[in-house]
Amino acid sequence: MTRSAILEVQNGNLIETLNNLWRQLLEKGLVDALLIPQELPSGINVVQTLVSDVQKLESPNPLSPVMPVNTARIVSQMTKVTPSPKKVGVVLRSCELRALIELVKLKQASLENIVLIGIDCFGTYSVKDYKNLAQDGSSPKDAFIKAVREGKEDPSLRQVCQMCEYPIPMNADITIGLIGIDFEKSILIQASSTEGEAILEALELTDSPEAEVTKRDEAIAKLIEQRTKKRDEILEQTQKDISGIDNLMRTLAPCINCHNCRDVCPLCFCKECFFDSPTFEMESEKYLGWSERKGTIRMPTHTLLFHLTRMSHMVTSCVGCGMCYEACPNEVPVANIFRLVGLNTQKIFDYVPGRSLEDELPVTTYQERELLGVPEKL
């Protein structure tokens, strides 16, 4: 059951009001530490920080439109070896939360003692674009928030964000609701778990009028519709660009086998990737053999095999955060390809990554009567 409360915005200053909220979480002992994005002193990037001293909560700004790392990776790093012994509030976006839910199912992270604080997401810029926007002295976050209030969507936002149909966090204990809310006056704080309700209680927030919640729900539905339309447009083009071996090889032509896309992917969690294994430490005869068979081979080898294998291993859990594309030095549209293949593949199992901890991972489970068209009819 969701409880919605209203948080009045003081002096029209949204960031300061939220800062006050983060401070209260720490001061009232509702969390022992907070994992929250803060602006770096230079102002040209915003990174996750783990804050345990409220005095050091200097420039928190989870609304900043930039996401250098998918936070799910950070939570996994913190909780994989042992679950957190203290209560940690984690502030994250929808795609980060969805990736985290997948990692928990993959036993790569633990939610024990973790309070999930999700924020409505209006999209993000690439780190490079954010840096450039911040460098001319103006604050990208203020301009961004202003544009959002006016209902404009910047076409230079990351493409994956423009086509993200999950702008609101799923499975959060607490959601910071901004979509459809006049956040110069107030914002909506929603609790969807007993943990979250206890926090709402401790913050002494008043219940929100039903009308605000309805207004928000309508705005969300409209935004999702827009994004879905955009998604279908973009992916239709992607389908044309990659379909068939000729097009696919043209798309992968700039790939330099750096494997950055794998390294930043929140779902590529394997400690030892197959592609780093001794399988690929081959005798020179192997290469020469392949070369003799075809006359010539691309070096380094196995470019297409790498992408297809990575896809077959994690595409059912791909949340479409687009970190892969951000990390690609040569703008191979990996994120769009993974979203397209992801949609088609997840559909088979009616699976939405990050939707629920209860949905079993498609390749770890089965039904006795299903996929009857897959085995050959002999």
Added chain:
Amino acid sequence: MQEDEFEPNIVGLLCHWCTYTAADLAGTTRTQYPTNIRPIQTMCSGMVDPVYVLWALLGGADGVMIGACHPADCHYVSGNYKCRRKTAVLKSILNTLGLEDDRVWLCWISAAEGQKFANTVAKMVDELKKKGPNPINAYWST
């Protein structure tokens, strides 16, 4: 002399408990079948990682046969069901990318079905001859 006919290369990833034994049975009963298949024994179809199939296909095999126990007959209870899911994922990927997913066959063949194994190989060779060689072979840039 007859014109050189295209002879497809098939990589068989065959479960030790069923299809691989069926291949043995076909042999011991002197059942004739085409020699186009290169059998590789796996302990279970559930351990057939998609990368094995992809390695074969991108390496130039014209077809890949995954031989698995009939539903409910898996020696390890559920390996064949998991294999079916993984194969569905792989086929969906190949399909979306416009690659030929019908070069990958998942077949339920029990240890007693030597004849079915022989027939399946013959049928697969037939179908692949109709399809022609794996187009990936014409590319050195993969």
